[in-house]
Amino acid sequence: MSEASSRKLSEDLLRPLLETSWRFYALVAFLGSIVLMGLVTWAYQMFNGFGVTGINNPIFWAFYITNFVFWIGISHAGTLISAILRLVNAGWRRPVTRCAEVITAFALMIGAMFPLIHLGRPWLFFWLMPYPNSRQIWPNFRSPLVWDFFAISTYLTGSVLFLVLPMIPDFALVRDRTTGWRHRVYGTLALGWQGTTKQWHRLETAMQIMAIAIIPVAVSVHTIVSFDFSMAVVPGWHSTIFGPYFVAGAIFSGIAALIIAMAALRKVLHLEDYLHPVHFQNLGKLLLMMSLLWAYFVFSERLTSWYGNGTSEMAVFWALQRGSYAPLYWTMVICNFVIPFPILALRQTRTIAGCVTASCFVVVGMWLERFLIVVPSLGHKYLPYSWGPYRPSPVEIMIMISTFAAMALLYTLFSKFVPIISIWELKVGEHPFPAETPAEIKEHPLWQVRP
Amino acid sequence: MPHRWGMAVDLDTCTGCGACVTACHAENNIPTVGPEQAARGRAMHWLRVERYWEGDFPDVRLKFRPVMCQQCDAAPCEPVCPTYASHHTADGLNAQVYNRCIGTRYCANACPYNVRFFEFFNPQWPKPLHLQLNPDVSVREVGVMEKCTFCVQRINAASIDAKAEKRELKDGDIKPACVQGCSVKAMAFGDLDDPESEVSRLSRSPRGGKLLDDLGTRPKVTYLARQTQV
Numbered sequence: 001m002s003e004a005s006s007r008k009l010s011e012d013l014l015r016p017l018l019e020t021s022w023r024f025y026a027l028v029a030f031l032g033s034i035v036l037m038g039l040v041t042w043a044y045q046m047f048n049g050f051g052v053t054g055i056n057n058p059i060f061w062a063f064y065i066t067n068f069v070f071w072i073g074i075s076h077a078g079t080l081i082s083a084i085l086r087l088v089n090a091g092w093r094r095p096v097t098r099c100a101e102v103i104t105a106f107a108l109m110i111g112a113m114f115p116l117i118h119l120g121r122p123w124l125f126f127w128l129m130p131y132p133n134s135r136q137i138w139p140n141f142r143s144p145l146v147w148d149f150f151a152i153s154t155y156l157t158g159s160v161l162f163l164v165l166p167m168i169p170d171f172a173l174v175r176d177r178t179t180g181w182r183h184r185v186y187g188t189l190a191l192g193w194q195g196t197t198k199q200w201h202r203l204e205t206a207m208q209i210m211a212i213a214i215i216p217v218a219v220s221v222h223t224i225v226s227f228d229f230s231m232a233v234v235p236g237w238h239s240t241i242f243g244p245y246f247v248a249g250a251i252f253s254g255i256a257a258l259i260i261a262m263a264a265l266r267k268v269l270h271l272e273d274y275l276h277p278v279h280f281q282n283l284g285k286l287l288l289m290m291s292l293l294w295a296y297f298v299f300s301e302r303l304t305s306w307y308g309n310g311t312s313e314m315a316v317f318w319a320l321q322r323g324s325y326a327p328l329y330w331t332m333v334i335c336n337f338v339i340p341f342p343i344l345a346l347r348q349t350r351t352i353a354g355c356v357t358a359s360c361f362v363v364v365g366m367w368l369e370r371f372l373i374v375v376p377s378l379g380h381k382y383l384p385y386s387w388g389p390y391r392p393s394p395v396e397i398m399i400m401i402s403t404f405a406a407m408a409l410l411y412t413l414f415s416k417f418v419p420i421i422s423i424w425e426l427k428v429g430e431h432p433f434p435a436e437t438p439a440e441i442k443e444h445p446l447w448q449v450r451p
Numbered sequence: 452m453p454h455r456w457g458m459a460v461d462l463d464t465c466t467g468c469g470a471c472v473t474a475c476h477a478e479n480n481i482p483t484v485g486p487e488q489a490a491r492g493r494a495m496h497w498l499r500v501e502r503y504w505e506g507d508f509p510d511v512r513l514k515f516r517p518v519m520c521q522q523c524d525a526a527p528c529e530p531v532c533p534t535y536a537s538h539h540t541a542d543g544l545n546a547q548v549y550n551r552c553i554g555t556r557y558c559a560n561a562c563p564y565n566v567r568f569f570e571f572f573n574p575q576w577p578k579p580l581h582l583q584l585n586p587d588v589s590v591r592e593v594g595v596m597e598k599c600t601f602c603v604q605r606i607n608a609a610s611i612d613a614k615a616e617k618r619e620l621k622d623g624d625i626k627p628a629c630v631q632g633c634s635v636k637a638m639a640f641g642d643l644d645d646p647e648s649e650v651s652r653l654s655r656s657p658r659g660g661k662l663l664d665d666l667g668t669r670p671k672v673t674y675l676a677r678q679t680q681v
Contacts, residue, residue: 049593050554051571056492058565060556120554120569120594127534127553137551143533145555232561233527233666378560382663383518385501386565388492 038402071111077254078104236377335365474632521670
């Protein structure tokens, strides 16, 4: 890479950090006010009692748990995808990884809020954690909710590390190109990065370890989230397929979220030179594969329930298939398969606009999927006497909207303070002296077989 | 000596009068939520009388089934609670420790009988019901789960009395509010470990059956009903 193109790259990608337009402030104010309204709504719920939600007997879990599973699912966008792409040395990953990893970190933080929002007494949430106390009471390690706590905190720690490690050289770059308070702040964040061979070597080693470690963690997290349901003897929940089904759905919705975020960044930050149609096409192919996998899982799950023909299972089955939840169910099938499949399967429509359209449908469809797993089963348990309907209250809807705003706000702020595309990784990818790269870490485009 | 408390309900005798429900409300300080909240599915009845109609008009039979916590030996509500608020006592009761409950409501989802209830608001009693609160039973605050305890306060009181009088508990010493209130003596309560007790005798009846027996929850409530040949 020439000196000039290297400088252009740094300038293009650092511009969002150094120049701020009024639009940024307007967007932050807008999103911030929605987040604030969400917090006020939560306070209102705590002050007045949980009855302000639409939760009732027998639907004890509904919108909040749906959102919890949905956001934890979205979090599989990043770390998992970027870790896999790093390990297989896919060259096209370079501009994508950081956008993806950030989604993971923020979606996890938002998702982890929901179990707290949904508690009857959220001020006692710390009883879920093992901590030294005078009564020597431990949490109940047999409870899947305690497994959730450990799984999510492990994944959050891991993915934040995975996100921060490759940011260090970029922080150093910002440090070296700025003065004043920015120089000091980014200098602290750069942790004394000088770019010595030893430092690069250690960074690469750490990245490699994290990329390998994070994959089983990511898979286990959504499996454990699925255990919240499959461990209970509730018709429609008590299913052995739930672990892989949830993981596949999570990756599915995660890729969709990543495509939407990338398209937004490309448009707003003018990154057309870095996020090319080929990135969207490749992610579109991944999304296509996950859509097929999702359809396969739904088919297997539905068919085995129907064939087994258990009395209580069939009540839930028909409620979804052609009962009161049928409109939502078929919307889900259309959003997750009928619409995205042709868009992503045909090369002519697998454009940026096509991929974003398909992704929007997938996000809606996957949210519905989570809702349809949680609610209809609770409404159709064994004793028909205690069946019941569910309707969300404005409180739940407001809190849900505010979390979407929180995601957008955190993403906006992050892309303001950190280069959203990893500058050093792009530069390394366009290294002019391939002979200097050791053969075993040399990159291979996806279509070439390794020697 | 540990006991194993159980109950037997004769469905052929039950008239569905609802006296047990009222007695349970009065004994256990269960809030009345009012018609509006009840319509939204927030009614709290630790004991409810389920009504089922059989056959077509005019040849209709109406059946009642009082359903309370079945005090399962293998209770699905217990392992899922992250804080041990829902746990098993030495007497085989499914205890709910209100102070330890943080309101995840997981137990209510796991319970196949839907007999666990959530305090959606801080409880209130319309006058003059506030004057009849039972001092032996704690009032639950907003955000906790609660359910039938087999009137554990009465079990404890009778046990303490027996101990003070240096004697063993006799069958019939303990009557939960629903058993006491039943107008047709359709309910019996006692120690299942005592083969001579009334509840043991009724539980062994060929008319007896457990609710959702095939789930493997091993309930301690036996329902007696005319068994029809299939």
